[in-house]
Amino acid sequence: MSDITVKINSQECKAQEGEYILNVARANGIFIPAICYLTRCSPTLACRICLVEADGKQVYACNAKVKNGMNIETVTENILKERRAIMEVYDVNHPLQCGVCDQSGSCELQNYTLELGVDSQTYSIADTVRESKNWSSVLHYDAGLCIVCERCVTVCKDMIGDSAIKTTARGGEALDKSYKDTMPKDAYAMWNKLQKSVIAPSNGTEQTNCSDCGECVAVCPVGALVSRDFVYTTNAWELNRIPATCAHCSSGCHIYYETKPTSISNREEKIYRVTNEWNYMSLCGAGRFGYDFENTNVSKDEKAFALAIEAFKKAQTIRFNATITNEEALMLQTLKEKLGVKLVNDEVRAFQKFLNAYSDASGKSLYGSDFKELMNSDFIISVGSILRKDNPNARYVFNNVQKMNKGAGLYFHPIGDTVIPTFGKSVETFNHKVGLEEAVCYLILDLFAPKDKLSDEVKDYIESFKDGDTNGLVELLGKDSAKFKASFDKMMGKKSSFGLMVGEDFFYHEKSENLAKLIALIEEVTPLNIAFIPPKSNALGVSLICELDDEATGYTIGYNENGDFKLSALGDGNLDIPALNQQEGTLTNMNKKVVPTNSALEYNGYELNDIMKALFDVPRLAIDWTAYLPVDKGFMSHEFDSLPNHYTNAGVELRGYSLVKFTREANEIKVDRFDEKAILEGDIVCRANPQRQFSDFTDKAHQINEAFGLYVSDAKSKSIGTSKAEISFGDERLILDVMVDDRMEGDIVALPDFQSKHNVYGLFGTSRYKIVTIKGV
């Protein structure tokens, strides 16, 4: 990758070797029409409208790479002819229903039709009946409007990884032969393909049965794919777009809340949908559809407020979770410093310990890489994370590496998943026994560490597993070592950058300290770039800002958690507080960025800062705290209002700022051996949420309907045999509905933690897995 210069329409443009012409043009503010191309996905050449002339030859800007000194013309007479013909073709039989269409006003078909001045039609063909269908609980597909640009198919395959939709036969008439000679060439080719296809679920049924992320809806240039809840409820231009940050998981995705008054009689703003910059950032179903978790109808309840002040004065513990802004976390930390309360956070504590252990061992305050960088690697490894459920964007990264960088991947997790192996041909999955996470690390060391960099002790330990050609570590983790060796050698071919993502299993682990050291060692001696997946929303921010305690004692205040006095944004507490879509502030995401979020909805009640004001002399607004976030932990003293929150045309993310990373001299990393006796055997339950559920807030949203229950694989549900099961953790037992997750494999069952009322963290303690007894009832 080196800097080169090209000329586009005689304008000098800097570019990187290997970039597509289209992206260079966009970064330099030069317009080239393009419909089917998605940044970060592979070009499909469905629309062909991006034709340009490069050094005298017609090429497609979205898949032709720039070369040094190239001369590019974006408009020639022939190109204009092609483009006009392409737009005419798109308009053939397109229903004249912009008047009711949801995309009208932001429709790329409208825009390009106008841009190219299409005011008459030359072509025609008999139309085919194309019906609209509901593909899932959120997807509404109107085949009549579809222009078969395949953007939905592409994003679902290259980014999301579900590959849940594909093109299928339309059953339309064949094009009239005479067009072949009379039409511009590319327009004909594009029409020929268009006329043959529509989009349908790729499993051959009427239902996609997919992750319901809604990313296909976001990328659709026309009104063909719309979310079922949104269809015909409002026009795009009536909506206010509020740039914000999604509050549900540690990805901290950039989103826009789109609001308008609720109804004619109720003029209060309501969120109608969430949109995103889909060229640069992909959302999951929770972010896109789980937006209505606001705390409604709140007014200033002075009595409750007075009680809250009393409660804070006598509190000994504050229990909270990770769905909280950095500013609120700082306020709680201030309470700890001034009043000596304990801060208890089950969602973050284990992660904080892991991070500290890692820092102690490595001398680095934060993990070295981030998911942006991992996305550019060509070999990616995931350990300790149920990728599909824990963090959607980590999973998109894993998938995107396979699809876009001709990458390879290793996936280590006790729970089998049918989706991961479909990400690419070079993905190897290890469904190892619970308790062998350290063995995973040793295998990674064995595979990637140059032998001279390892201490003799570690080297000998790793060697002790080998017996001739058999690698005992591979066998221990459940694979045939000869077979694995062969495929691993193939996977390593032509690979140059390597990434490792570390998930929640490692934090909630009896041996988490040793695991942290092993990860630090891997980072030091192997070429792997490492990033952690913080367990919940703002876990990273909280772990940096707050000094957390292990145990709650005495009178406890619950901040969105259970307690003797409960402050709740869910409306079920003693005092109401605003939810994250009613609040300004910053969040720290897994890319180690401090990103701002804005309030989309009105809130008239009290917030934490009001309590702070009543107790101490503190700033007037919650966002005044932003500049005081702890600098020694990597935060910067920037005012909230100075933080940007958008992407540029070149795809540069201008959101907040990056945490500063500190390094100091570290001693040699000493790691412990693992103990095979730690393997869990028997009926095992794992603490894991269904996709799209993260917390009480996602659960509150009306479009997120994954229920609280015991999630099991198909096979396991057959062996349980009933629709309800009793699961007992020693004395505690729960009776839950058995839910089949047909993408899960194996016998381990998953118990969600998104409803705080069940106190699931209490059942699991410091680990993520437990041996339980499960019986059908």
Add this chain to the structure above:
Amino acid sequence: MSLEQFKDRNVGVQNYRQLDLPQSPTTAMCKVKQVAKRSLKGELFVGLGVTVREMVSTLFGKGLHTTQYPFEKLPISPRYRAIHEMLRLLESGNYRCIGCGLCEKICISNCISMETRYDENQRKEVSAYTINFGRCIFCGYCAEVCPELAIVHGGRYETASEQRASFSLFEDMLTPIDQLSLQQEYQGFGAVSPNADDNIKKTPLAY
């Protein structure tokens, strides 16, 4: 909030033409002369003459021109812009409005507001619609922009009411179904021009 939107005053292409007016008087003398010339010209009596002529002819000739309002009303030009009406399709009796929201968007006083939904027949249904006549300036933009000729101005110019909200709901403006046969096609602002057919380019059809 940024003031950007208020600073752009370039509302249209402004091509005013100056009239050929004579020079205004400058000295005191000139001013006196101009006053004298205008007062003594006798134009005043031309006007008076017309009045007297009409009075005489009314009293002794053609009869009264006075309309006994409110018992009598003059027919009003179809181009007059009074309280809106919502028209129906003559064949089916369905209302014409498709809920496109263009009137809501174009309304210069931001007084139209509507709710739409996905109905049982997979169509867009207007579930509520209102115009706040306390704010409407009867500019006619909504009638002009409407692609369905659904919203039009009616002839009902008496807008005094006990409350502003009067006449403002969809049902109030909609042609009553039993008076469908009396519904008149609107001729005013935004109506189809008589030569509309000539301006249409034909699109080829394959069936």
